[in-house]
Amino acid sequence: MTDTARTARAGVPERPTLDGLEETWARRWQEEGTYAFDRSKQRTDVYAIDTPPPTVSGELHMGHVFSYTHTDTVARYQRMRGKAVFYPMGWDDNGLPTERRVQNVYGVRCDPALPYDPVWRPPATPVDEAARRDPTPISRRNFIELCERLTVADEQVFEALWRRLGLSVDWSLTYTTIGRVARATSQRAFVRNVLRGEAYQAEAPTLWDVGFATAVAQAELEDRERPGAYHRLRFTGPDGREVLIDTTRPELLPACVALVCHPDDERYADLVGGTVRSPLFDVEVPVYAHPLADPAKGTGVAMVCTFGDLTDVTWWRELRLETRVVIGRDGRLLPEPPAGVPAQPYAALAGQTVNGARREIVGMLADAGDLIGEPRPITHPVKFYERGDRPLEIVSTRQWYVRNGGRDDDLRAALLARGEELRWVPAHMKHRYDHWVTGLTGDWLVSRQRFFGVPVPVWYRLDSAGEPDWSHPLTPDESALPVDPSTDPAPGYDESQRGRPGGFVGDPDVLDTWATSSLTPQIVGGWETDPELFARVFPMDLRPQGQEIIRTWLFASVVRSHFEHGVLPWRDTVLSGWILDPDRKKMAKSKGNVVTPLALLEQHGSDAVRYWAASGKPGMDLAFDPAQIKVGRRLATKLLNASKFALGLGAADALRAPATAPLDRAMLAELATVVTAASAAFESYDHTAALQATEAFFWRFCDDYIELVKERAYGTGEAADSARAALASALSVQLRLFAPVLPYVTEEIWSWWRYGSVHRAPWPTTHEVARAIEGTGEPALLRLAGDALSQVRRAKSERKLSMKAEVPLAEALGPATLLEQLTLVADDLRSAGRIGKLDLLPDRTPELVIACAF
Numbered sequence: 001m002t003d004t005a006r007t008a009r010a011g012v013p014e015r016p017t018l019d020g021l022e023e024t025w026a027r028r029w030q031e032e033g034t035y036a037f038d039r040s041k042q043r044t045d046v047y048a049i050d051t052p053p054p055t056v057s058g059e060l061h062m063g064h065v066f067s068y069t070h071t072d073t074v075a076r077y078q079r080m081r082g083k084a085v086f087y088p089m090g091w092d093d094n095g096l097p098t099e100r101r102v103q104n105v106y107g108v109r110c111d112p113a114l115p116y117d118p119v120w121r122p123p124a125t126p127v128d129e130a131a132r133r134d135p136t137p138i139s140r141r142n143f144i145e146l147c148e149r150l151t152v153a154d155e156q157v158f159e160a161l162w163r164r165l166g167l168s169v170d171w172s173l174t175y176t177t178i179g180r181v182a183r184a185t186s187q188r189a190f191v192r193n194v195l196r197g198e199a200y201q202a203e204a205p206t207l208w209d210v211g212f213a214t215a216v217a218q219a220e221l222e223d224r225e226r227p228g229a230y231h232r233l234r235f236t237g238p239d240g241r242e243v244l245i246d247t248t249r250p251e252l253l254p255a256c257v258a259l260v261c262h263p264d265d266e267r268y269a270d271l272v273g274g275t276v277r278s279p280l281f282d283v284e285v286p287v288y289a290h291p292l293a294d295p296a297k298g299t300g301v302a303m304v305c306t307f308g309d310l311t312d313v314t315w316w317r318e319l320r321l322e323t324r325v326v327i328g329r330d331g332r333l334l335p336e337p338p339a340g341v342p343a344q345p346y347a348a349l350a351g352q353t354v355n356g357a358r359r360e361i362v363g364m365l366a367d368a369g370d371l372i373g374e375p376r377p378i379t380h381p382v383k384f385y386e387r388g389d390r391p392l393e394i395v396s397t398r399q400w401y402v403r404n405g406g407r408d409d410d411l412r413a414a415l416l417a418r419g420e421e422l423r424w425v426p427a428h429m430k431h432r433y434d435h436w437v438t439g440l441t442g443d444w445l446v447s448r449q450r451f452f453g454v455p456v457p458v459w460y461r462l463d464s465a466g467e468p469d470w471s472h473p474l475t476p477d478e479s480a481l482p483v484d485p486s487t488d489p490a491p492g493y494d495e496s497q498r499g500r501p502g503g504f505v506g507d508p509d510v511l512d513t514w515a516t517s518s519l520t521p522q523i524v525g526g527w528e529t530d531p532e533l534f535a536r537v538f539p540m541d542l543r544p545q546g547q548e549i550i551r552t553w554l555f556a557s558v559v560r561s562h563f564e565h566g567v568l569p570w571r572d573t574v575l576s577g578w579i580l581d582p583d584r585k586k587m588a589k590s591k592g593n594v595v596t597p598l599a600l601l602e603q604h605g606s607d608a609v610r611y612w613a614a615s616g617k618p619g620m621d622l623a624f625d626p627a628q629i630k631v632g633r634r635l636a637t638k639l640l641n642a643s644k645f646a647l648g649l650g651a652a653d654a655l656r657a658p659a660t661a662p663l664d665r666a667m668l669a670e671l672a673t674v675v676t677a678a679s680a681a682f683e684s685y686d687h688t689a690a691l692q693a694t695e696a697f698f699w700r701f702c703d704d705y706i707e708l709v710k711e712r713a714y715g716t717g718e719a720a721d722s723a724r725a726a727l728a729s730a731l732s733v734q735l736r737l738f739a740p741v742l743p744y745v746t747e748e749i750w751s752w753w754r755y756g757s758v759h760r761a762p763w764p765t766t767h768e769v770a771r772a773i774e775g776t777g778e779p780a781l782l783r784l785a786g787d788a789l790s791q792v793r794r795a796k797s798e799r800k801l802s803m804k805a806e807v808p809l810a811e812a813l814g815p816a817t818l819l820e821q822l823t824l825v826a827d828d829l830r831s832a833g834r835i836g837k838l839d840l841l842p843d844r845t846p847e848l849v850i851a852c853a854f
Contacts, residue, residue: 010751012647016640018605018633021744026163034757035168039533041084048540049075050521050570051169052553053090053177055097056154060161062624065597067576069613069741071544072167073687074574076740079168080763086537088173088524089162093151094453095513096212096387102146102452107131110143110451112508117142122149140451140486147452151176161598166606166743168759175524177516178452183482185523186516187457189560190402190446191475194458198563199402199446201470205306205313206397206445209385210331214449215399216385216392217512218406218442219552226382226391229375230298231362235259235276235285243268243276244372246298248380250365251333251349251357252305253278254341255326256285260315261301263289268301279370280345280361288319307394309383310441327393333357354393398470400447400456400509404559406440418558423572425685426619429547436551444556446515453510457483459490466501474504478528518556521569540570547575547619574685577621586621595624607742608632614741617688635695636745639738642702643749646727649713652753655732657725658774660718662824663785664726667705669777671697671730672769678737679763687741694737701730704786711831729772733764778821784848785825788812791850792833799854807835809853816842 029035049071054064079085103109107127116139123131138146155176162169175182193199207216228248235243245259256278261268271287278285292311293302304315306323315321324338332353337346348364349357365371382391405412416437424430447456457476460468474490476483485506489495497503516523521540526533539561545553554573561569578586581595600609611632616622659665674697681690706727713723732754739746739758750758796805810833812819819840822829830838835852 009753009755012644012752016644016748018607018636018640018745021748022164022166022601022606025744025747026166029168029757029759030163030171032757034759035079035085035087035170037086037170037173038084039536041536043536045082045084046086046536047075047078047083048086048521048525048537048542048570049088050524050540050543050557051088051090052545053092053175053517053520054158055092056151056158059596060158061579062595062597062600063576063579065165065609066579066613066616066622067544067546068162068167069165069610070574070576070616070618070687071542072165072610073614073690073740074542074544074682074685075168076743076759077682077763079759080736080739080761082762085168085170086173086540087169088175089159089167089169089171090174090520090524091151091155091158091176092513092517093147093155093176094178094510094516095448096214096450098147098151099143099450099452100212100387102143102150103135104132105150106146107135108138108143108146109135110140111137112140112451114139114142122146144452148178151178161601164601164606165597166610168743173524177513177523178454180482181529182516182519182523183454184529185519185527186454186511187476187481187483188478188528189519189522189564190511190515191457191478191481193402193563194473194475196563199400201398201400201473203396203398205316205394206399207310207383207385208329208393208395208397209388209390210329210393211388211390212385212450213329215397215445215447216388217445217514218440219436219444219514219555220386221383221392222386223381224384225379227377228380228382229377231365231375232299232372233279233303233365234370234372235278237271237276238274243271243301244299245301245303247303247308248378249305249308249358250361251354252308252326253303253361253365254281254283254337254346254349255305255307255324256283256303257306257321257324258285258304258315258319259287259301260290260293260304260319261287262293262295263291265289265293265295265300267295271301280364280368281341283341286321288315290315290319306396309394313394314441323396325396327354327395329395329397331390331393399445400511401443402446402515402559404440404444404555405437406442406444412437412440415555415558415562418562418568421568422558422570425572425574426617429550429573429575429619432547432550433555436555444512444559446512447507447509448512449508450510453513454482454516455484455486456507456509456511457481457485458507459485459493459504460507461490462499462501462503462505464501466499468505473507514552514556517553518560521557521561522564538569539565539567541572543570543573545573545575547577550575572685574618577616577619580621580623582623582625600626600629604629604633605636605744607636607744610741610743611635611691614687614691618685632742635698636742638702639698639734639742639745640749642698642706643731643735643752645706645710646731647753649710649724649727651713651724651728651731654721654724655728656772657721657728659722659726659729659772659777660774661709661712661722661726661828662777662781663705663708663828664722665773665775665777666779666781666785666825667701667777668726668729668769668773670779670782671701671733672766673779674737675733675764675766675769679765682740690737691741694734698734698738700782700786701734704789705730705782708785708789708825708828708832712828725772729769733769736761736764781821781824784818784821785829787848788822788825788829788850789832791848792829792835792852795850795852795854801854804834805854807833807852807854809837809839810835811839811841811851811853812848813841813844813851814848815846818848822848 106122230246231250458473490504612628677693678690709723
């Protein structure tokens with residue numbers, strides 16, 4: 001129940017202004033519960049939004065303003081349509097971005113081996129670059145406390161900006177992805193995945209970010225063009241035959257386990273099934289045929305190492321090759337060579353960085369005469385973690401995975417079918433989902449070797465030798481969630497048995513942040529904790545999000561809901577486009593072309609910034625254009641002034657009176673078509689088309705209709721009453737049409753003459769507009785009158801006369817039927833144009849011409 005219905009009318013101010021509206025109405029909306037979700041409504045009367053939780057490890061930028069404004073227009077429209085709108089806000093505060101921000105702000109790094117120091121305090125002022133280069137080691141618990149401290153401060157800044165922007169969020173529904181509810185929800189879903197066999201643990205080649213020291217999932221990869229070089233190495237075949245291979249990673253020569261060529265490549269057909277010997281190390285290496293080998297690439301035969309890239313992993317798995325790992329988790333070559341590789345030549349590489357080992361081995365190969373020619377520079381795509389700054393390596397690690405169809409054709413087909421069920425806006429974005437699902441090569445890696453995240457909720461028994469039993473993880477009872485296996489003992493054990501033979505050890509890892517974010521509908525909807533709420537909001541109606549995270553957030557959410565509930569988590573998804581800078585380049589922090597919104601909001605007002613954002617359609621890119629923001633400011637100002645003028649004529653008291661004059665009925669009839677167009681646009685998630693239709697009518701309403709009727713509206717009698725009634729109805733309808741995009745100015749004007757909030761008022765309907773018309777109306781009549789008045793104005797302008805100048809005589813020429821229509825609005829035209837005499841001369845011209853004599 002809200003208080004808005006009891007809010008008194010404010011009356012028309014003497015000097016209305018846009019300044020200060022944000023502070024006034026943001027406070028009023030909060031105090032009066034204008035946007036509070038009504039839990040008493042049944043599911044059919046609820047509209048639920050799975051709002052993206054922004055990452056709070058940085059600043060909000062115009063891209064956030066762009067996409068979140070779009071979602072807010074949907075929420076406001078649905079609320080006015082009578083829905084109880086479930087519109088929460090979350091903060092995505094766990095994971096690598098927060099850890100990196102804490103490291104940079106405080107000059108610290110996490111060392112899990114250190115004990116907790118309860119008296120340790122971070123620096124009181126921001127640290128310098130030297131402190132960042134030589135960070136202070138602190139315990140995991142101290143580090144997590146810093147993460148929590150910093151994210152709370154960031155969240156307060158974010159919330160203040162969202163409130164100023166006018167998001168109609170129910171702020172009682174706020175959550176964080178590291179909060180207790182999110183941790184319990186994430187762990188519950190994971191434990192169920194484990195118990196149903198949808199999650200499993202495996203020792204396997206893993207994409208590894210050396211800088212962050214963590215595993216990375218396929219969905220978090222990006223290719224970056226980097227300089228490299230092809231090195232031609234000489235292997236030795238039977239009878240001393242020279243076998244040349246090209247490689248960009250000669251440092252992996254000691255990890256070589258095979259050579260491969262294409263099955264149809266006759267050049268190497270006689271080598272297949274035999275062996276060759278590697279340069280420097282003289283290790284016997286088998287030769288295989290495989291269709292992934294490209295005869296046109298390099299020499300046509302490739303060196304398979306464990307592991308240089310994802311193709312190596314494919315060959316290793318499908319050909320069942322040996323494993324010779326040489327790169328460790330720290331990005332350096334291991335101190336000891338793999339089995340079968342001689343120690344003497346390897347010793348020069350041990351402990352080296354990848355780049356250092358590459359330089360060293362190239363020199364060794366050249367000295368041995370096994371480097372053929374000079375390295376040939378190239379530029380090629382290299383895989384990076386999307387947030388990382390060092391190329392990924394592939395190391396063998398034990399990790400947790402959730403099945404996603406990458407290795408299960410039936411599950412892949414089921415998830416593709418889920419994509420068919422989902423309504424995509426715009427529709428072509430579904431291609432990206434299909435492309436991602438069909439291209440998956442493995443399951444979803446969900447464990448991370450980090451600190452600030454949701455702990456993997458499992459423990460392992462230790463045998464009598466203190467070795468973990470990986471194959472039988474211990475899981476908690478759901479009633480105990482959330483748990484932290486690094487501090488909570490395993491079920492059936494006590495803390496004294498941690499790490500001891502016959503005791504237990506906790507899993508040290510945390511879950512990928514997407515493993516939690518993929519459950520946002522369940523987290524905010526009260527899954528298993530508030531069954532009544534969950535039944536009212538799940539499955540949700542809308543998932544708005546960025547197009548770049550279809551493969552992560554959207555797909556992962558579909559996977560988790562498919563496993564747990566057997567349905568899609570929402571009915572519709574609306575994808576945002578990019579924000580471009582004035583040079584049409586995508587805005588990104590890494591490019592240094594990001595614009596932050598606060599100064600713009602303060603300078604131009606939130607409605608103006610929202611107007612700019614709403615001019616971009618879903619899925620379409622939009623250039624940041626300060627001029628468009630200024631247009632929005634002018635629109636809001638005009639709305640303020642036109643409303644003051646109309647209400648000053650006494651329109652407020654004529655709201656429910658009928659419009660009887662032809663021009664008034666024509667204007668309202670055209671407004672009815674605008675209501676139809678705007679409603680259809682919002683139903684299609686096309687806020688831009690709704691705004692365009694409304695704005696185009698509004699300017700015609702101001703420039704033509706008000707000018708045509710204001711003299712009549714000042715008078716008395718039936719004609720004057722009709723003008724005031726039409727003005728009142730038109731103002732009421734237009735304020736509601738503009739309200740989803742311009743919430744502040746519409747609420748301000750509504751408060752002058754109506755009770756309650758415009759945002760709780762019913763969305764206008766054509767039936768409502770029709771009730772305000774006595775009889776019928778013809779929209780063309782308004783356009784005809786506007787055309788005639790425009791010609792009179794043009795005649796005055798061409799003679800450099802004031803618009804108030806008298807026109808002694810005006811002649812209207814045109815088809816007889818057209819002039820017959822013009823007679824219906826002749827009095828209004830004479831008044832608005834200050835025409836002394838208006839003569840109608842039919843059939844003199846094929847279209848309307850107004851000739852003025854001065």
